[in-house]
Amino acid sequence: MPRGVHTRGMTQEVKSILNYIGGQFVRGKREFPDVNPADGTVIAQVAEADRSLVDDAVSAARSALRGEWGKLGVRERAVRLHRVADAVESRFDCFVASEVADTGKPVSLASKLDVPRAAANFRVFADIIKTAGLESFQTETPDGKAALNYAIRKPLGVVGIITPWNLPLLLLTWKDAPALACGNTVVVKPSEETPATATLLAEVMKEAGIPDGVYNVVHGFGPNSAGEFLTQHSDVNAVTFTGESQTGAAIMKTVAASVKPVSFELGGKNAAIVFADCDFDEAVKGISEAVFLNTGQVCLCAERVYVERTIFDRFVDALKRSAEKLQIGSPVEKSTEIGPLISAQHREKVLSYYRLARAEGATVVTGGGIPEFGSALDRGFYVQPTVYTGLSESARCVKEEIFGPVCHVAPFDTEEEAVDMANDTKYGLAASIWTSNLKRGHRIAQQMNVGITWVNCWFLRDLRTPFGGVGLSGIGREGGLHSLNFYSEPNNICIRL
Ligand code: NAD
Numbered sequence: 001m002p003r004g005v006h007t008r009g010m011t012q013e014v015k016s017i018l019n020y021i022g023g024q025f026v027r028g029k030r031e032f033p034d035v036n037p038a039d040g041t042v043i044a045q046v047a048e049a050d051r052s053l054v055d056d057a058v059s060a061a062r063s064a065l066r067g068e069w070g071k072l073g074v075r076e077r078a079v080r081l082h083r084v085a086d087a088v089e090s091r092f093d094c095f096v097a098s099e100v101a102d103t104g105k106p107v108s109l110a111s112k113l114d115v116p117r118a119a120a121n122f123r124v125f126a127d128i129i130k131t132a133g134l135e136s137f138q139t140e141t142p143d144g145k146a147a148l149n150y151a152i153r154k155p156l157g158v159v160g161i162i163t164p165w166n167l168p169l170l171l172l173t174w175k176d177a178p179a180l181a182c183g184n185t186v187v188v189k190p191s192e193e194t195p196a197t198a199t200l201l202a203e204v205m206k207e208a209g210i211p212d213g214v215y216n217v218v219h220g221f222g223p224n225s226a227g228e229f230l231t232q233h234s235d236v237n238a239v240t241f242t243g244e245s246q247t248g249a250a251i252m253k254t255v256a257a258s259v260k261p262v263s264f265e266l267g268g269k270n271a272a273i274v275f276a277d278c279d280f281d282e283a284v285k286g287i288s289e290a291v292f293l294n295t296g297q298v299c300l301c302a303e304r305v306y307v308e309r310t311i312f313d314r315f316v317d318a319l320k321r322s323a324e325k326l327q328i329g330s331p332v333e334k335s336t337e338i339g340p341l342i343s344a345q346h347r348e349k350v351l352s353y354y355r356l357a358r359a360e361g362a363t364v365v366t367g368g369g370i371p372e373f374g375s376a377l378d379r380g381f382y383v384q385p386t387v388y389t390g391l392s393e394s395a396r397c398v399k400e401e402i403f404g405p406v407c408h409v410a411p412f413d414t415e416e417e418a419v420d421m422a423n424d425t426k427y428g429l430a431a432s433i434w435t436s437n438l439k440r441g442h443r444i445a446q447q448m449n450v451g452i453t454w455v456n457c458w459f460l461r462d463l464r465t466p467f468g469g470v471g472l473s474g475i476g477r478e479g480g481l482h483s484l485n486f487y488s489e490p491n492n493i494c495i496r497l
């Protein structure tokens, strides 16, 4: 049987990455290159799905609903999803190597975050679906008798899943696992920048006994390519998307014609608020992680840091030292903490904000340029971890999502001022608050216009909790029962007794 991704261990000689349709690995009429961001080398050719391959994938997904998968009970679906998790874990090194080569993220991060979370996503939703109940009501009828109302969960049908490049496997499985747990079939369109792990997951699905057609992968781009063909498709019942807010808006227009339900996890311009009474060292460590993790390419990253004036200078100095200590280098080195950005194009975007910050009058506390290695890494898409101060709250660098290893730090004098500045954004994904006064932590958390607020921590996840944003940061919530509620239709049954 042809394998979808041809790899040779950790050295990553990936040759070709194929679509996966109806249980078959399929080439396309065209290919595009998959580039390693650490040195700019082409590591694979990716088979692009044209409209007819997307049609094939959707019809394979539709047929699979009528086959074995559609007849499986919840318990057996859960068993298979646990097998998928087992298979991800048994190919742990292969997933890590593929994710590292595609994204340039440090091997330490992929091993600690991305791949374990992929397995956890399958396990958590396999378990939740087994115990998730729905309402029932005993109803009094006008003639003094009774009726029983109860709701059951039905799959939506074929779900289109479109994902970005920053946490490719984590975010794909975050949607794929609950969609399958609810009994749907899926067609996944991973980012063109990071196609490998979606196809590797196809191999795992086969090994784990997920029937052909239940999980399909189409590779390609957005507009006028696989992404748009999938969202336009009249036989796709729902679209779940993670990516930029502007892309969400484009997808919303496309799906409007067929009134498909959507779940959108979009961009952010997240604030962190640091009070003078915080545990100083913990706050510096936490903010450093919130700004620089994954080279700042996490939608939850803090790009705006507000610090109480009495500790402002000391905090900025400590954050500068923390940024300068970060180990920038080859993603495959175990000690590396900062890898490259995803692409030359994205680096140009981040550097354009570095230039803009200066033009807008920022003080460069640290960074603001490109590191030099004197090796092949100079062909990679690296930028320096960067901290600015001195910008006005209306500066574009304070308002627009940059999605790189960069933050602006500003002082505040009162709680009200901090809350107002943090909330003064069109986005509303996440916030973090750093204080040892828990009453204040609660009080401020409740005033944040976001979907997720962390107090004295950041990106600490419990997969049962609601996840999503307000404003430009998204529509809907996923996580725990919220995911099940999106990926299934309740069907109410009323029985006259
Ligand atoms: P992107 O929007 O450019 O691309 C995401 C996906 O959408 C890709 O697969 C792309 O091919 C596809 N796409 C693009 N245009 C499309 C179209 N018209 N129709 C259908 N599909 C289309 O995002 P990105 O650059 O890959 O990711 C970075 C962005 O994602 C950042 O803004 C970040 O904040 C956001 N993000 C948000 C979350 C969250 O949970 N809120 C998580 C991760 C990333």
Ligand code: 6OD
Pocket: 166, 167, 171, 174, 265, 297, 298, 299, 300, 461, 467
């Ligand atoms: O942890 C998650 O479930 C999640 N959706 C994280 C998103 C991170 C954004 O880059």
